[in-house]
Amino acid sequence: NELSSDLGIVIDAFNEMTEKLYENEKLQMEYEENRKALIANISHDLKTPITAIQGYVEALIDSSISSKENQTKYLKTIHHNAIYVNKLIDDLFLFAKLDMQKLEFQYQCTKIRPFMDDLIAEYRFDFSERNIQFYYDVLLEEDVKVNLDGKRFHQAINNILNNAIQYGPAVGLSIEVIVYQQKDAVCIDIKDNGPGIPTEKLPFVFDRFYRIHRERPKETAGTGLGLAITKELIEAHGGKIILSSNLNQGSCFSIQLPICQKNDGEIVQ
Numbered sequence: 001n002e003l004s005s006d007l008g009i010v011i012d013a014f015n016e017m018t019e020k021l022y023e024n025e026k027l028q029m030e031y032e033e034n035r036k037a038l039i040a041n042i043s044h045d046l047k048t049p050i051t052a053i054q055g056y057v058e059a060l061i062d063s064s065i066s067s068k069e070n071q072t073k074y075l076k077t078i079h080h081n082a083i084y085v086n087k088l089i090d091d092l093f094l095f096a097k098l099d100m101q102k103l104e105f106q107y108q109c110t111k112i113r114p115f116m117d118d119l120i121a122e123y124r125f126d127f128s129e130r131n132i133q134f135y136y137d138v139l140l141e142e143d144v145k146v147n148l149d150g151k152r153f154h155q156a157i158n159n160i161l162n163n164a165i166q167y168g169p170a171v172g173l174s175i176e177v178i179v180y181q182q183k184d185a186v187c188i189d190i191k192d193n194g195p196g197i198p199t200e201k202l203p204f205v206f207d208r209f210y211r212i213h214r215e216r217p218k219e220t221a222g223t224g225l226g227l228a229i230t231k232e233l234i235e236a237h238g239g240k241i242i243l244s245s246n247l248n249q250g251s252c253f254s255i256q257l258p259i260c261q262k263n264d265g266e267i268v269q
């Protein structure tokens, strides 16, 4: 009996070990699959615009495009594609640094109200130029502070606002930014009345290279990295980002950051 119970313990330990090995192997395989998909994505995303640039430049060199109007059209397409490649490379660098935890953050305990006022002031002109209806409100005390790396946090908000503009309707777009306090956190809600995101796609929106609207309707094409970067940046601040959206009903990105108790401007290690 003693022998069989000893044997039972050995068998259990062995099973547990096998399960762990299997889990590790599964994780390793998933990691490999992700890595392969990532390389395939990057290669594809770089190759498409570069092939276009090559084709248009060759056509211009051959002088097969005679009219001035068409030449300008080709040059604009080349420019557009070059901007896209540049943005993709910038995003990839940033993402790689975040991934390897090599991005240095300089956190300061910062009053959120003046910080957001300044940030929003930068967008007002662009919003009014584009006839975007814009609503901004801060519902918290003057001296509520959060740990911020101003430049990185600005970048996170910029990605969200930029998406709202890029995917929103050309006419009738409205954007709302509300800052408020909820227990020990500052919340920043960024709401738009754009196309929205179908419920079944919500879990993937923050994944790298995931795009629903493959072609951005406006300006430059997207890289599918913007929201993945945004999420990493917010999480590096000890915060979180939650998306609620419904198809055809707009989207709301809600950022939550823990409140900081230190003195204003104090460097946070």
Ligand code: ADP
Residues within 6 Å of the ligand: 159, 163, 164, 167, 168, 192, 194, 195, 196, 197, 205, 210, 211, 212, 213, 214, 221, 222, 223, 224, 225, 226, 227, 228, 251
């Ligand atoms: P991209 O570079 O393609 O904009 P993001 O990571 O910023 O990549 O966004 C991922 C996808 O989420 C986008 O391709 C788009 O389909 C969708 N998306 C992001 N923001 C919005 C929004 N405000 N309204 C509707 N769809 C959005």
